[in-house]
Amino acid sequence: MGDTFRSTAETDVQYVKGVGEARAALLHKAGIETVEDLLTYIPRRYLDRSTIMKISQVSEGEDVTVVGRIVKIKKIPRPHQRLIITIYDKTGILDGVWFNQVDYFQKVFKEDQEVAFSGKIGFYRGWQIVHPDFDIIEESKEQLHTGQIIPLYPSGQELRSRGLSSRGFRRIIYNALDKYGDAVSENLPEMLLNLYRLRERPEAIRKIHFPEKMSDIHESLRRLKYEELFYLEILMALRHFQHRSPVKGITMKTSGETIRKVLNKVTYELTGAQRRVLREIYDDLRSGHPMNRLLQGDVGSGKTVVALISALIAIENSYQVALMAPTEILAEQHYLNIRELLSGTGIEPRILTGSLKSQTKKELHSALKEGDLSLVIGTHALVQEAVEFRKLGLVIIDEQHRFGVLQRGELIAKGWNPHVLVMTATPIPRTMAMTLYGDLDTSVIDEMPPGRKTVITAWRTEKKLPEVYKFIREKIKAGEQAYIVYPLVEESEKMDLKAATESFEFLRNHIFKDFNLALLHGRMKSSDKETAMQQFKKGEIQILVSTSVIEVGVDVPQSTIMLIEHAERFGLSQLHQLRGRVGRGSKKSYCILITPEDINETARQRMKMIEKTTDGFVIAEEDLRLRGSGEFFGTRQHGLPDLKYSDLVEDRKIIETARQDAFAIIEKDPQLRLPENQKIRDYFKIKYQEKYQLIQIS
Ligand code: ADP
Ligand code: MG
Numbered sequence: 001m002g003d004t005f006r007s008t009a010e011t012d013v014q015y016v017k018g019v020g021e022a023r024a025a026l027l028h029k030a031g032i033e034t035v036e037d038l039l040t041y042i043p044r045r046y047l048d049r050s051t052i053m054k055i056s057q058v059s060e061g062e063d064v065t066v067v068g069r070i071v072k073i074k075k076i077p078r079p080h081q082r083l084i085i086t087i088y089d090k091t092g093i094l095d096g097v098w099f100n101q102v103d104y105f106q107k108v109f110k111e112d113q114e115v116a117f118s119g120k121i122g123f124y125r126g127w128q129i130v131h132p133d134f135d136i137i138e139e140s141k142e143q144l145h146t147g148q149i150i151p152l153y154p155s156g157q158e159l160r161s162r163g164l165s166s167r168g169f170r171r172i173i174y175n176a177l178d179k180y181g182d183a184v185s186e187n188l189p190e191m192l193l194n195l196y197r198l199r200e201r202p203e204a205i206r207k208i209h210f211p212e213k214m215s216d217i218h219e220s221l222r223r224l225k226y227e228e229l230f231y232l233e234i235l236m237a238l239r240h241f242q243h244r245s246p247v248k249g250i251t252m253k254t255s256g257e258t259i260r261k262v263l264n265k266v267t268y269e270l271t272g273a274q275r276r277v278l279r280e281i282y283d284d285l286r287s288g289h290p291m292n293r294l295l296q297g298d299v300g301s302g303k304t305v306v307a308l309i310s311a312l313i314a315i316e317n318s319y320q321v322a323l324m325a326p327t328e329i330l331a332e333q334h335y336l337n338i339r340e341l342l343s344g345t346g347i348e349p350r351i352l353t354g355s356l357k358s359q360t361k362k363e364l365h366s367a368l369k370e371g372d373l374s375l376v377i378g379t380h381a382l383v384q385e386a387v388e389f390r391k392l393g394l395v396i397i398d399e400q401h402r403f404g405v406l407q408r409g410e411l412i413a414k415g416w417n418p419h420v421l422v423m424t425a426t427p428i429p430r431t432m433a434m435t436l437y438g439d440l441d442t443s444v445i446d447e448m449p450p451g452r453k454t455v456i457t458a459w460r461t462e463k464k465l466p467e468v469y470k471f472i473r474e475k476i477k478a479g480e481q482a483y484i485v486y487p488l489v490e491e492s493e494k495m496d497l498k499a500a501t502e503s504f505e506f507l508r509n510h511i512f513k514d515f516n517l518a519l520l521h522g523r524m525k526s527s528d529k530e531t532a533m534q535q536f537k538k539g540e541i542q543i544l545v546s547t548s549v550i551e552v553g554v555d556v557p558q559s560t561i562m563l564i565e566h567a568e569r570f571g572l573s574q575l576h577q578l579r580g581r582v583g584r585g586s587k588k589s590y591c592i593l594i595t596p597e598d599i600n601e602t603a604r605q606r607m608k609m610i611e612k613t614t615d616g617f618v619i620a621e622e623d624l625r626l627r628g629s630g631e632f633f634g635t636r637q638h639g640l641p642d643l644k645y646s647d648l649v650e651d652r653k654i655i656e657t658a659r660q661d662a663f664a665i666i667e668k669d670p671q672l673r674l675p676e677n678q679k680i681r682d683y684f685k686i687k688y689q690e691k692y693q694l695i696q697i698s
Contacts, residue, residue: 007183008036009686017175026162035180038173040644042208042224043151046217047116047135050148055092058121065118066094067137070111075102085109087117095128108160109136116150135166149211173209181206187683188227189676192661198223222654225646229655232643233662234680235688240292240440240663241670249290249417250393252317254282259309262341266305273447274302280443281310284419285394291419297445298616299580300452303423304555306445307396308338310421315347315374319393322414323377326399327522328353332530333555334398335377336537342375352378352387355526361386389414397422425577425616454614455583459567459593459607468592469511472561476515476542480587482561485578487569488521488547496547497521503565504545512543520546557585567593567610568603572623575610602626 013032014024032038053064068087076082083105085096096117098105109115117132135152153169164172184202186193193200199207199219208220263270270278277295284291297303311321323338325331335351342349350373352364361381367373371390376382392415422440460468472482484507486500504519518532518541535541537556544559562582567575575593583589593607609622646654665677672681 008039008180008185009034011035011180013038013176016172017179018172023162023164023172026159026164030156030159035176038176039180039184039205039209040224041153041169041173042221042645044154045152046211046214047137047150047152048148048214049150052116055087055089055094055127057091058094058127060121060123062121063119064121065116067114067116068094070109070113070115073106073109073111075106085115087115093126095126096132096134097128097130099131104157116152137167149214149217151209151211170209177206177209187679188230189679191676192226192230196226196657198226201227221645224644225651225654226658228643228645229651229658230662231684231687233655233659234666234684236659237663237666238670241666249288249419250317250319251288252285252313252319252393252419254313254316258312258316258345258347261345262308262312265341265344268449270305271302271445271447271449273297273445274306277306277443277445278309280441281306281421282313284441285310285313290417291394291421292440293421294440294442295421295423295445296442297423297425298448299425299577300448300584301425301445302449303398303425303445304334304337305341307398307421307423308341311375311394311396312347314394314419317393319391319418320368320371320373320389321375321394321396322382322389322392323375323396323398324382325377325379328355328379328526329520329522329529329533330398331377331379332526332533336530336533337555338375338377347375348373349375349377352376352381353526354379354381356381383414387414392416392418394419394421396420399424425580451586453583453586453588455562455579455589455591457579457591457593457611457614459595459611461597462594463597465594468563468594472543472563473512473515475561475590476512479558480561481536481539481541481556481559482543482563483559483578483581484543484545484563485565486545486547487566497523500545500547507543507545515543516541517543517545520544522547555584556581558587560585560587560589562589562591563594564592565594566596567607568595568599572606572609572619572626575606576614576616576619579610579614 011034012024013019013027013035014021016035016038019027027033027038032041047065047067049067051065052067053062055066055068058064058066066087066089068089070085071088071093072084072086074084074086076084081099081102083098083102085098085105086093087096094117096115114137116135116137117129118134119129119132122128122130135150137150150166151170152166155164155166155169159165159168162168181202184205186201188198188201192198198204199222201223204220204223207216208224211217211220281291281293281295284293295303295306307323311323314321323334325334331351331353335349338349350364350367352361356364364373364376365386365388368376369388369390381387395415395418397420476482484503486496486503488496488500500521501519504517508517516535518535520529520532524532532541532544536544536559539558560582562579564570564575564578570578579591582591591610593610595603595607599607606626609619613619648655665680666672668674669677672684
């Protein structure tokens with residue numbers, strides 16, 4: 001069985017009839033390399049002939065699909081450039097109209113082709129649909145296209161130009177099924193197929209492409225989604241049980257003395273929630289099993305001190321601790337805070353980032369290897385090969401959502417079953433949390449330190465900047481401090497950096513020339529960053545102008561204003577994080593979002609959302625709704641496999657079921673050695689083991 005699966009997975013798509021070398025190259029580029037990839041390239045949607053509307057029956061404003069032959073292709077030149085494709089379906093005529101990419105679309109269509117147009121009916125000298133969703137469905141000779149339900153495949157401009165429109169895909173997939181359809185093998189145990197009455201894989205794959213009735217689509221998809229999510233959860237379950245089951249962890253105890261010393265230095269009492277999660281962490285540390293825990297808490301809930309106390313326990317037991325942060329600035333921030341809190345305890349933390357001089361790095365590496373250094377704070381520089389620990393006992397990862405799961409694994413691999421604490425401020429819906437962090441136990445800080453004031457949030461357009469600046473000047477004269485943030489996205493980094501730098505110069509030389517300003521961005525030397533942060537903390541600098549590097553973690557209680565330029569370019573969760581930088585002291589704080597006048601509707605919705613709510617969970621849900629789960633989570637970024645059929649939000653019921661099943665199987669058979677699990681083992685190895693080498697099934 002395993003072998004037959006291998007055959008579709010190992011056969012290059014080039015050998016499918018009708019593909020050949022040139023098309024194969026294009027398909028490879030689109031991620032379709034093997035026959036298996038092609039067979040699992042599923043339709044984007046379907047056209048059901050029985051629900052196609054006759055043109056004579058359409059009415060204005062209705063959303064419809066019509067199918068007809070192209071009778072005229074007409075390009076209207078500038079200045080009112082547009083392309084009009086007229087179709088006829090024996091009952092009437094209708095125009096498809098394009099205002100954009102006219103030349104491109106002109107080449108897409110040919111007279112006499114049969115096409116489907118979908119969209120809202122309008123009326124302008126006749127029925128029309130502007131920018132219809134369209135498909136070329138021609139050629140009725142071949143029986144594979146005469147069915148009631150026509151599958152439509154996603155296909156970009158390049159694929160189309162090679163004859164791989166929906167129609168082209170239908171043809172090659174038909175050929176692939178013809179020759180390799182019987183080689184598609186089952187990858188789920190029969191028990192599960194029976195339990196959920198799932199279709200067998202070969203049938204599901206066949207019918208997802210060539211359904212006879214609408215229920216074929218639904219049933220085939222249900223099966224493929226279950227399969228996909230089941231294997232995702234098998235991956236999570238393997239991780240989960242391999243972390244804990246056979247291995248003995250380090251048992252740690254504390255007398256509480258160092259902790260008391262440090263707690264005496266902070267001016268506040270721990271909140272009930274902080275105390276509760278510390279107890280949960282301590283229970284793990286002394287349990288004899290490696291801790292594997294996620295600490296969730298909204299921005300400003302006080303995760304750092306919890307992390308520090310956990311670190312102290314490990315150090316008291318003569319183990320080393322590594323704290324990894326996603327950016328240099330955040331690492332520096334942690335370093336400065338923690339160094340101060342630890343003064344007088346005899347524990348000297350050090351910082352390790354990529355931008356250190358190589359001599360310093362070498363010193364640090366050797367100190368870690370010799371065990372002379374008990375607490376190291378750093379960036380992903382910590383997971384580099386050269387870094388070795390003598391006795392790594394606790395790994396703390398801050399703002400986990402910024403790291404891939406793999407990086408987490410790399411750091412863990414540097415110790416002998418060290419305890420692991422990962423922290424995140426991004427609140428995420430439950431099912432997603434389960435999937436992303438499904439291998440972790442969870443602790444939540446669900447209570448803010450007392451006395452926090454709600455940050456007043458206001459959205460203003462650029463026109464209002466003079467008033468906003470005036471407001472900021474008044475606040476600064478009264479002894480408060482401000483952040484001004486500019487967007488910086490990777491794709492346009494150079495331009496963004498230039499814009500931020502220019503604005504900084506302008507603000508410093510004109511608007512705020514009687515105050516002290518500093519610029520902070522990721523490209524600066526580490527020592528310059530540290531100086532800027534220090535000066536801002538001490539109040540020597542009143543306005544910190546920065547790119548989004550301060551998004552996470554930075555903590556300066558006396559700053560009360562967060563001004564965000566081009567707020568429309570930030571995601572909701574990012575804006576929420578930025579806002580979390582203020583409102584940490586006793587004074588009233590403000591978050592001001594600046595956008596151009598003419599932003600689009602979703603951007604408007606985002607601004608209004610941030611204005612009216614401060615609840616991180618509500619914001620995360622909304623972010624998800626506006627952006628879709630794909631973009632929100634970019635599964636790849638998290639080191640999870642891409643999902644072909646399923647959606648982490650829509651399919652949450654299936655996820656839950658698949659998860660229970662997968663966990664039950666792995667709990668009973670952590671190495672997948674039982675004969676009844678042979679199929680799972682074979683498929684998992686082929687599909688995932690290469691990518692997830694940290695997971696061992698021998
Ligand atoms: P985050 O959870 O976002 O990492 P931090 O750990 O940076 O939050 O804490 C935010 C601020 O709250 C810091 O200034 C910290 O000193 C302060 N803080 C933490 N715990 C408490 C508490 N129990 N009472 C008052 N202030 C606290
Ligand atoms: Mg933090």
